[in-house]
Amino acid sequence: MSAATLSSRITAPVPAIDAALASCIDRAAMAENLRDAIRYAVLGGGKRLRPLLAWHCAAAFGGDGAASLPAGVAVELIHAFSLVHDDLPAMDDDDMRRGRPTLHIHAGEAMAILAGDAMTVLAYQALEDVADAGLRASLTGELSRGTLAMITGQVYDTLGGVPASSRGESADRERLDLIHHNKTGALIRASCRMGAMLGGAGDAALRAVTTYAEAVGLMFQIVDDILDVTQEAAHLGKASGKDVAAGKLTFPGVLGLDASRRAVGEQRERAVEAAASLGERAGALVEIAEYMAVRTK
Amino acid sequence: MSAATLSSRITAPVPAIDAALASCIDRAAMAENLRDAIRYAVLGGGKRLRPLLAWHCAAAFGGDGAASLPAGVAVELIHAFSLVHDDLPAMDDDDMRRGRPTLHIHAGEAMAILAGDAMTVLAYQALEDVADAGLRASLTGELSRGTLAMITGQVYDTLGGVPASSRGESADRERLDLIHHNKTGALIRASCRMGAMLGGAGDAALRAVTTYAEAVGLMFQIVDDILDVTQEAAHLGKASGKDVAAGKLTFPGVLGLDASRRAVGEQRERAVEAAASLGERAGALVEIAEYMAVRTK
Numbered sequence: 365m366s367a368a369t370l371s372s373r374i375t376a377p378v379p380a381i382d383a384a385l386a387s388c389i390d391r392a393a394m395a396e397n398l399r400d401a402i403r404y405a406v407l408g409g410g411k412r413l414r415p416l417l418a419w420h421c422a423a424a425f426g427g428d429g430a431a432s433l434p435a436g437v438a439v440e441l442i443h444a445f446s447l448v449h450d451d452l453p454a455m456d457d458d459d460m461r462r463g464r465p466t467l468h469i470h471a472g473e474a475m476a477i478l479a480g481d482a483m484t485v486l487a488y489q490a491l492e493d494v495a496d497a498g499l500r501a502s503l504t505g506e507l508s509r510g511t512l513a514m515i516t517g518q519v520y521d522t523l524g525g526v527p528a529s530s531r532g533e534s535a536d537r538e539r540l541d542l543i544h545h546n547k548t549g550a551l552i553r554a555s556c557r558m559g560a561m562l563g564g565a566g567d568a569a570l571r572a573v574t575t576y577a578e579a580v581g582l583m584f585q586i587v588d589d590i591l592d593v594t595q596e597a598a599h600l601g602k603a604s605g606k607d608v609a610a611g612k613l614t615f616p617g618v619l620g621l622d623a624s625r626r627a628v629g630e631q632r633e634r635a636v637e638a639a640a641s642l643g644e645r646a647g648a649l650v651e652i653a654e655y656m657a658v659r660t661k
Numbered sequence: 662m663s664a665a666t667l668s669s670r671i672t673a674p675v676p677a678i679d680a681a682l683a684s685c686i687d688r689a690a691m692a693e694n695l696r697d698a699i700r701y702a703v704l705g706g707g708k709r710l711r712p713l714l715a716w717h718c719a720a721a722f723g724g725d726g727a728a729s730l731p732a733g734v735a736v737e738l739i740h741a742f743s744l745v746h747d748d749l750p751a752m753d754d755d756d757m758r759r760g761r762p763t764l765h766i767h768a769g770e771a772m773a774i775l776a777g778d779a780m781t782v783l784a785y786q787a788l789e790d791v792a793d794a795g796l797r798a799s800l801t802g803e804l805s806r807g808t809l810a811m812i813t814g815q816v817y818d819t820l821g822g823v824p825a826s827s828r829g830e831s832a833d834r835e836r837l838d839l840i841h842h843n844k845t846g847a848l849i850r851a852s853c854r855m856g857a858m859l860g861g862a863g864d865a866a867l868r869a870v871t872t873y874a875e876a877v878g879l880m881f882q883i884v885d886d887i888l889d890v891t892q893e894a895a896h897l898g899k900a901s902g903k904d905v906a907a908g909k910l911t912f913p914g915v916l917g918l919d920a921s922r923r924a925v926g927e928q929r930e931r932a933v934e935a936a937a938s939l940g941e942r943a944g945a946l947v948e949i950a951e952y953m954a955v956r957t958k
Contacts, residue, residue, distance in 0.1 A: 392809060393809065394812070394813045395813040395816040395822045395823075397821070397822035398812065398813060398816045449774055454750075454770035454771050454774060472751075475820055477749060477751060477752065477774070480778070481746060481778075481781065481812055482812045482813075484778065485781070485812070486809070488804075488805050492798070492801075497794040497795040497797070498794040500798050501797050501798060504785060504788075505786075507785075508782050511782045512690065512691050512786075513690065513691075515695065516692040518775060519694060519775055520692060522771055523769070523771060523775075525693060525695070526692075
């Protein structure tokens with residue numbers, strides 16, 4: 365059932381997602397060199413995992429997956445802005461991303477800072493396409509909370525400040541969970557929830573989607589950490605081994621590789637169970653969870 | 662009528678504005694060290710010009726000025742984020758702001774980048790306090806357009822890319838107007854319009870408010886440029902003479918000091934006339950325009 369690539373059933377919406385992203389960037393009133401920088405950062409590849417999650421969460425409720433596009437565009441722009449700023453010299457100082465020079469290498473540091481800033485605003489503009497003002501307001505709130513949590517996770521990861529929650533052997537694991545619950549989990553959670561909201565999910569279904577999203581988000585980060593220590597940079601399209609070199613807390617570092625792989629299996633089960641509770645239409649969500657557990661890049 | 666300080670009638674809302682800013686920052690779920698950095702950047706002084714404009718534009722329509730607070734908080738957070746990012750080493754590289762070390766000197770460059778990012782999100786969260794979903798959506802759109810134009814102005818000012826609009830002697834003046842229409846004008850415009858919308862302004866009144874805001878915004882930048890060449894850094898609380906040193910287009914540089922001062926007078930007249938058209942309740946807006954023309958810091 366699981367495979368190291370996503371089936372075309374899952375990835376079929378990617379062209380529609382890319383077109384919606386390009387449209388959002390191209391319609392906005394802004395400087396043309398700024399627009400070029402944003403296009404470079406956003407349209408230069410990427411798996412579109414978050415918009416795909418939004419799409420298939422919307423479709424799980426019988427709606428047209430395309431209804432999710434405002435959310436998908438918004439979360440992808442937030443994700444892309446975070447990569448641009450995280451890559452800056454004062455942050456992770458990465459020169460390569462998705463197999464190409466990072467934006468500050470390509471267009472300069474000042475432009476990378478300003479482009480990231482503008483991408484955040486574009487994310488909110490993307491939600492203006494939602495006609496229902498009440499729903500739009502809910503989505504805006506969801507996007508804000510997810511983004512603020514993502515930034516909080518980045519602060520924890522690079523600058524510290526993780527609140528002490530317990531003592532003893534488990535402390536590192538708790539800190540690690542808290543970092544990644546925020547750093548990667550929050551935006552994946554927002555992607556799934558916003559997609560489900562646009563698909564017409566009720567409260568109970570939204571709770572199941574949230575459980576699914578939290579499992580997928582945690583799994584995503586554990587796999588990322590495993591790949592960082594087991595894969596070559598050329599395969600990933602970005603530097604590998606950087607987390608360990610930077611002294612960051614990682615799942616393999618705290619749990620060891622075997623326990624990290626077991627943790628992936630646990631989260632996969634949790635995600636599949638939550639998706640199954642949504643019924644037949646959520647088959648795509650099951651496949652995404654299976655893929656996330658075994659992806660190699 | 663005009664004075665080099667604002668009367669207490671105008672500044673009376675500042676404590677309420679500061680309290681609303683603090684409340685917005687303190688209520689949000691985020692890392693505590695990130696919150697500290699944002700408090701340092703936002704609550705460490707500042708004239709609160711944009712929230713005051715929002716307040717008095719709301720009050721001009723007979724409503725309670727306090728109705729403007731979600732807008733005032735939002736625009737002040739956007740303004741403060743832009744200062745934090747503009748001060749970064751890769752941008753203007755300023756060490757001092759409002760008489761204190763800039764945020765990246767105080768808390769490090771990575772924190773300054775992330776705090777600026779988070780402040781943008783907080784601005785949108787501030788608008789969640791507006792109960793009417795339709796009005797909230799309009800305000801969100803206004804904030805996005807104003808912020809994107811502000812970033813565009815910053816790109817034009819520091820990285821170029823200003824579209825060519827004509828040839829000959831007037832070209833510099835046209836470029837200068839376009840830079841500042843975006844860089845400072847757009848957010849002042851959004852402040853006034855959002856305040857007026859929260860005060861219940863109709864379409865015709867909103868057009869007059871927009872004219873007022875555009876005149877005040879342009880006047881603000883011309884005066885800023887004049888102060889940059891005529892005042893000492895100790896008086897301004899930030900570096901002076903930097904625009905000329907950086908080779909930036911400035912009003913005194915393009916027009917000369919005398920013509921710049923005449924341009925201030927023209928915009929003051931335009932602003933006062935637009936405010937007067939709104940009736941007696943807009944007296945505060947007249948006073949603000951008079952002050953903006955003669956301020957010395």
